[in-house]
Amino acid sequence: MSDSDDNANNLPDGQIENGHVPADSRSDRARDRRSENGQECDQFDIDLPTSHRYLGKLDNVTGYAFYDDGEITTLAAIQTNTLVFPGFTLPLVLNNDLEINMLQRHTQKKNAFVLLTPNKNFKGIFPFGVIMEIFETHLRNDVLYLKARSRQRCRLIPGKEIKTLIGELYQVTVKVMLEPPITSPIYNTQLNSLKIHRMYKCTEYREFCKCRKYRQYHLSQYPLAGWVYDKHEMCFLLDQLIRGLSSYYLIEFVPDDPVQLSYWFVQNFQLRHEERLKIMVLGTAVERLRLELKYLNMKRLICCANCDAEIAQQNDVFPMSKDGVQSNYCNPGGYVYETVTVSEATNFNLVGPPSAQFSWFPGYSWTIMQCKMCSSHLGWKFSSVSLKPDSFYGLAKSGFDVKIVDEGSDNL
Template identity: 30%
Template sequence: MEENDSAEDDSQLPQGLLIDDNEMEDGEEQPFDISLPASHSYMGPAQAADGCARAFEPGWLGRVPVIAHHGIVFPGETVPILFTQDADMLSHSVHQDKVFGLLCPDEGGVMASGYGVLCEVYEVLPPADNPEGRGDGSAPLVSFKARATHRFRCLQMPRRVVPVNAFERLRFMEVRVLEDVNFGDPLQQVRLNSLDAQRNDGSRTARRLRSMDAMLTPWPLFVYEIFDFRRMRRKIREFFKSMALDNIPEDPLELSFWTASNMALTPRDRLALFVVDDVLLRLHMEVRLISKKSVLCCAACAIEITRRDYIFAMSTEGVHSNYINLSGIVHDIITVSRVDNTRSSGAASAEYSWFPGYAWTITVCEVCRSHVGWRFDAQRRKLRPQRFYGLCRNYVLPRFDGNLPVQPRTSSRTRRLTSRPPDRAQPAGGVWRSE
């Protein structure tokens, strides 16, 4: 079954969720402001975190509060946080160092990998929006926004592999910040700096100058092409051009993390990109993955859900973002314009919507009824796009060149029991949970 993604079809959206377009001064179409999801305004007004951020050099050793996460988070990603349990410990860390760690699972998503990412808190919800308790006897809340900054390796991991859920409670651990090696252009030392103005990316003159530079060395040009960051950056830009992304980073390190964050990859590929410490090698791996044709399939039954061609950006952060619901569950979302073999479940709601102006509806797989994401319908008829979908990256896996996706170790029944819509509160269990 294919979801009806017609922009004019709002028959499944209750009239109470529609906003009269007469409120607008003209009848022109209104494009969605993609800066709104990146600000996570659905969490309420926030204020900048007090104090100065700590600077971490490669090789830094220290103790930081660490908690398990459901997947790989790359430096540069934004992570919204809502804590109930261990609130005092985390609140102290936020006000003192503004740093905590997310421990990443292995490629199967079950065992702890020993790798993680340091996150720096940059905004905290004020007391008015973050009360001491919810009024129902539950624990006080700690809610803030953080940005991943550095990869780290845990130094106190047990010799035997342990389940990642053993780290659901916040604990202090010894970690070492990992280095990202960036060797730069190997022809930098032999080229004439006076000609740098002519070395525009992709120009014929730039290619001729690079060929002349290689003549001054013992190695042919094709050897240096392997280390040419600009060539890989052009391929990455070409790939994301179809997704209407124009804020692609220029720095090689930032580009390597940003690309990994915005690609639809298997957990194995994401972990492989995370652990590699060579920026150039990471970019080569990403370009190789870009060259493969892929579709996104249900992680439970492997039925096709959408194609890579339908992925597009609804946020300034890219096609992927992390969002959180009222229960503290973090959802890893990729936005697409069209899906197949899915059906809607439940009524539409605009409460706590990650995309202001849109109402969400739960979307499940047509074959196995597993939760795969949400459908978002515009509340204004002039708002564009009128409809799109947010798919949970853990619930849809890519299939490359006709190969079946790697199946997760969790059953579809477990997913149906644990997944919830983005804005529907669950009974607080006291821990920060993630899916």
């Protein structure tokens, strides 16, 4: 963030762009906490950060970008250091006239572009990316503000040139990747005599447990123990992952759809860059959930990327957005920060006075955080005198590393 014109702060009270009204004005959210000076405080509306109100009022873009499984298409591409999985939003601010004109020309017929990310060594482009659909945009004072939603994963076609258009703007040819249907790995091998009694196709773990007797009859034809096959069932993996995540997150924020959960995990659980890339290449939700269960069992610390000083623990993370604890935000200069919100932090110093300009969390002022040991930029402290929580920390993913202190047990 930096000081700039706060266009969004001029909006009428109780409104955000496109006429949406915050949930607090539509419901009776609890106002049962007071600040230290006795002033009544509202609970922060976690719908607001996902609206990216700080971008100001944007115009809706018509059309829908969706491609068939395996379809090959040529699109404009933008490279950032962040990852956005399907279902999540990316805000962008473009200040360069040439980049703006080039992007507008390439997205005039197809309101979509490819988001590229660096490889695990940050020395090249990773061959997998996501197709982003532009759904809101506005050109104001020679600056292009836009919001794009991740729709589909894709893969760069080997041998096809990655053409540089200007700066970090490219033209690429990609092959679209879609999710295959979710089925039991043993569903098509079920004995016909058993199908008469019960068709084995469970979507919930409770149903899975009820079918255990029939499942044992079915699995008796195979040489391995039944638990081996259980660990490849979607409902079993879903139940195990949600149980594990309940130690860190409120269950109400965790999706119960297996595909959505496999993407939500990457956006919210603190993973290393190479771990996130490994998940991105996996073609099915079963594969992703199995790997995510392995990562979930590892004890992690959030440390300074420059000197390894401990900044926060995994159980300090909490959601300040309906997307979860980790979201993408953009500063006036166009730099995208993948930001993790935590309730507690240590080993940092605050630099400069608080500022409310271009705040990603309406109602909060931000102050720059630097590492106490090496003065590297870590993120921002957000504070408010009228909202609860009255303070929290937004850690920039570019400023910290995830350190694994315990590998855990790999029972999958």
